[in-house]
Amino acid sequence: MKLTIHGAARQVTGSMHLLEVDRYKILIDCGLDYEKDRSIQSNENFPFRPEEIDVVILTHAHIDHSGNLPxxxxxxxxxxxxxxxxxxxxxxxxxxxxxxxxxxxxxxxxRKRSKGKFNSGGGPQPLYLQKxxxxxxxxxxxxxxxxxxxxNGNIELTFIPVGHLLGAAAAVLKITENxxxxxxxxxxxxGRKNYPVLNDPQALPPVDYLVTESTYGGRYHTKNKSVEQTLIEVIDKACIKEQGRLIIPAFxxxxxxxxxxSLNKIFSEGLLPQVKVFVDSPMATMATGIFRKYHSHVNQEAQDFYRDKGDEFEFDNLTYVENLKDSRQISNYYEPCIIISSAGMLEGGRIQDHLFYNIQNYYCTILFIGYCAKGTLGHxxxxGDSIVHIKDRELAVYATIKQTDVLSAHGDHNDLMxxxxxxxKxxxxxxxxxxGEEASMQLLAGDLEQNGYTVTIPEQDMAYTL
Known part of the structure; x- marks a missing residue:
């Protein structure tokens, strides 16, 4: 059989791997590659003929794994x-x-073209449409x-849960060839162990070859504080002591x-006084419905919470904001509050409105709970930029900026090892x-090799006979 690494080679996005068994072609993931040196339209330049692919295996829903399927x-x-x-x-x-x-x-x-700012080419054409x-x-x-x-007669697939996201799986293939x-x-x-809502990653069965992510190679998560402890400290300072607002950009x-x-647990156990919480993302509301639909897939702790205290995604001081009018009204809410809004790196979404109105507020704290790629507003x-560009304006940064990794959904170096x-062996x-970024791959590879494993870091489109 032949393995070709067509995507996420020495970079994070665009996962896409081709496995060929005799003449049968299996594509594992088909993600969008949105590295800074590529246009979104370049994603339609597949290094193979799409009609020749027999089946696709999708490990999980994130766009860097699924986004190029249409x-x-x-x-x-x-x-x-x-x-x-x-x-x-x-x-x-x-x-x-x-x-x-x-x-x-x-x-x-x-619109810019109509004002004479672009040539007749107009804006970038959609990569695909709803149909x-x-x-x-x-x-x-x-x-x-x-x-x-x-x-088929020679290939068997088993999905093994790996945490990270609801439904995320490793794909294990048993193949009979010659x-x-x-x-x-x-x-x-x-994923990582003890993550809120999600189950721990399950050990994979013994295999001959392993294609593994390396996002956090060489990096280690904070171990001395739980998610709840971290949130309590930040909320206590931002919303209780300073009587301000806490904005959390989150996917x-x-x-x-x-x-x-995690907030539900904090407030239901009386660990902090009640603070108003706004979830301002229509997609988050719809996604929460999917989490409820597949409640049997959440971890035992969350299931026990549901049995003892009710819906883990609903509590008295929580409001899911539906329409844009209500979203804009949040700026007129003058009591201490927590605003959770997307997108996590601040590139678009309703979060930009909240930043626009609060970035110059001394009594506002912005807490980052995820990775921010270079070039993004979050980065x-x-x-520490003192002036940032938001919605066509240059604004001074007076809000307090904080970051924590306790809610990162990726396993760290130890988890990968x-x-x-x-x-x-x-x-x-x-x-x-x-x-993974190449530096992360090199650090992980070095540790694995010291432990006696054979490691390969493929270049893009490199093929291997297995």
């Missing part, structure tokens, strides 16, 4: 997309949001965790649900590192 279908793919049930529902939500983002950018470019998303949804075939599924059985696992993104799917559950705030060390022939 393009694949638009350009000729006609097979099934295999994933877990929660992944199917969350992917549909995220892909429809991508269409909205594409259309907004196109309309913005056309392509619905075509994608029609191709989903859902498979439960730990249930072997025979793709009378010999081989096995390969693709981790997707690996709508996954991060927001874990944050809301500029975290590096443990995932590999659970393998049978005598059986495991090679570890391929993907989905």
């Amino acid at each position: 393009t694949l279908i638009r350009l000729g793919f006609n097979g099934q997309i295999l994933c877990t049930p929660p992944t199917a529902d969350l992917t549909e939500l995220l892909l429809l949001d991508s269409v909205s983002i594409f259309m907004n950018k196109a309309n913005k470019g056309n 392509h998303v619905m075509d994608t949804v029609d191709r989903f075939v859902t498979i439960g965790f730990n249930r072997p599924f025979r793709i 009378g010999e059985e081989k096995s390969i696992a693709f981790t997707g993104d690996i 709508s799917i996954g991060r927001t649900q874990s944050l809301v559950y 500029r705030l975290l590096r 443990e995932n590999v060390k659970q393998q049978d 005598a059986k495991l022939k090679n570890v391929f590192l993907v989905h």
Whole structure:
């Protein structure tokens, strides 16, 4: 069999790997590549013919793993997309949001064009439309965790839960080729232990080859404080002592649900006085509905909370903000409050309105709970820029800027090492590192090699005979 690493090679986004068994072609993930040196339209330049792909395996819903599926279908793919049930529902939500983002950018470019600022080319054309998303949804075939599924006579797929996001799975393939059985696992993104709402990653079965993410290679999460302890300290200072407001940029799917559950525990246990909480993201509201739908997939702690105290995503001082009018009214709420809004890196979404009205407020704290890529507004705030550009204005930064990693959904260096060390060293022939910055990959590779593993860091489009 042949493995070709077509995406997330020495970078984080654009996960896409091609596995060929005889003449049967399996694509594992098909994510958007939005590295800074590529236009979004370049994602339609597949290094293979889409119509020749027989089946797609989707590890989880995040756009850097799922976001180019409608393009694949638009350009000729006609097979099934295999994933877990929660992944199917969350992917549909995220892909429809991508269409909205594409259309907004196109309309913005056309408006500028009408003012004479652009040539006749107008704004960037959408990579795909809603009908392509619905075509994608029609191709989903859902498979439960730990249930072997025979793709064809020679290939068997099993999804193993890995935390990180509701429904996220590693794809483990058993393959019979020329009378010999081989096995390969693709981790997707690996979560961390004791994460709010989500189950811990499950150990993978022994395999011959492992394709693993390396996002946090060389980096370690804070260990001395829990999520609740960290939030209590920040809320106590920002909202209780200073009587101000706390703004938390958070991705709508996954991060927001874990944050809301953690706040619910804090307030229901009386660890802080009641503070008004606004969740200002329509997508977060819809995603929370999906978390409720698949409640059997959340961890035991969250299920116990539901049994003893009720819905973990609902409490008295919490309001899910539905429309834009109500969102804008939050600026007129003068009592201490917590505002949770997307997007996590501050690039678009309702969060920009809240920043616009609060970035110059001495009594506002902005708490980052996730990674911010270079070039984003979030990154500029975290590096300490004193003036930032928001909604066509230059604004001085008077708000307090804080960051914590306790809600990062990626496993750190130790988690990644443990995932590999659970393998049978005598059986495991090679570890391929993907989905990480090159420096992170090198640090993880060095540690693995010191522990006796053979490690490869592929270049993009590099092929290997296994």
